[in-house]
Amino acid sequence: MNKFKKLVIAAGLILSMSAFTINGKTEAATTTHKIQSGETYWKIAKGFGVPLNSLMSANHSKPLYTGQNMLIPNSPYTAAEKDLMARLVRAEAVGEPYAGKVAVATVILNRVKSPDFPNTVRGVIYQIANGHYAFTPVQNGQINQPADYASKRAVNEAIAFSGKGSGSLFFYNPKTAQSQWILSRPVTVTIGNHRFAR
Numbered sequence: 001m002n003k004f005k006k007l008v009i010a011a012g013l014i015l016s017m018s019a020f021t022i023n024g025k026t027e028a029a030t031t032t033h034k035i036q037s038g039e040t041y042w043k044i045a046k047g048f049g050v051p052l053n054s055l056m057s058a059n060h061s062k063p064l065y066t067g068q069n070m071l072i073p074n075s076p077y078t079a080a081e082k083d084l085m086a087r088l089v090r091a092e093a094v095g096e097p098y099a100g101k102v103a104v105a106t107v108i109l110n111r112v113k114s115p116d117f118p119n120t121v122r123g124v125i126y127q128i129a130n131g132h133y134a135f136t137p138v139q140n141g142q143i144n145q146p147a148d149y150a151s152k153r154a155v156n157e158a159i160a161f162s163g164k165g166s167g168s169l170f171f172y173n174p175k176t177a178q179s180q181w182i183l184s185r186p187v188t189v190t191i192g193n194h195r196f197a198r
Contacts, residue, residue: 030058032069039064042160049082049156050075053163077159081121085109085155086147088125091137092171093151093194100191101151105158107168107196114169168196 033044041064045052050073058071075082085108093101111117111124118124126138133139166188174195177183185197 030071030073033072035064035066035068035070037066039066044070044072045160046153046157048072048075049077049159051162052160055160075159077121082152082155082159083147084121084125084143085158086151087143087145088135088137089154090147090151091142091145092135093154093192096192096194098150098154100194101154102157102161103165103168103189103191103194103196104171105151105155106161106165107171109158109162110165110167110169117169166196167198170197171195172197 033048035044041052041056041059045055048055054073054076058073064070077085085105088108089101089104093104096104108121108124112119112121118127125135125143127134135143137143168188170182170185171194172179172182173193174183174190175193182197188196188198190196
């Protein structure tokens with residue numbers, strides 16, 4: 001009988017935990033945030049890692065007043081996906097300007113939305129095409145190092161910025177790139193040592 005009670009309790013715990021982790025999202029559609037002095041939609045979107053358009057839509061683009069509550073929609077990306085992106089950003093853009101870190105995160109998000117790449121963050125980051133890893137840090141293990149604060153911020157900013165960039169799908173260092181194909185892609189911007197392209 002004692003084993004049966006433990007089994008029932010364990011099953012109940014598993015069911016209750018799974019209710020919070022289905023699809024990696026929480027049950028609640030939104031949370032609320034008390035507006036602080038000087039906050040804007042952009043600052044709040046970056047802070048929570050939600051698309052600016054979604055934040056404005058959830059609040060009907062109403063003016064923001066200090067002390068009022070506003071709705072914060074769920075991010076389209078889970079905490080685990082944000083962490084994975086931030087670890088890749090740290091590994092790929094260590095020593096690069098902050099804008100370059102945001103641009104690397106943007107490439108990941110653009111690939112998720114592109115029909116030419118896997119449609120999940122994990123799928124994009126761990127993609128192997130024609131026997132080659134899409135990102136060197138996955139191959140050499142640097143992806144397993146923890147993300148720094150700037151890389152986490154950069155991921156949230158890239159999410160907030162969603163849909164407003166120039167559609168970069170690739171980045172490379174022109175001083176070290178050996179692929180003629182990558183050098184032939186239309187360049188969107190150069191930031192630090194990285195050139196971004198479509």
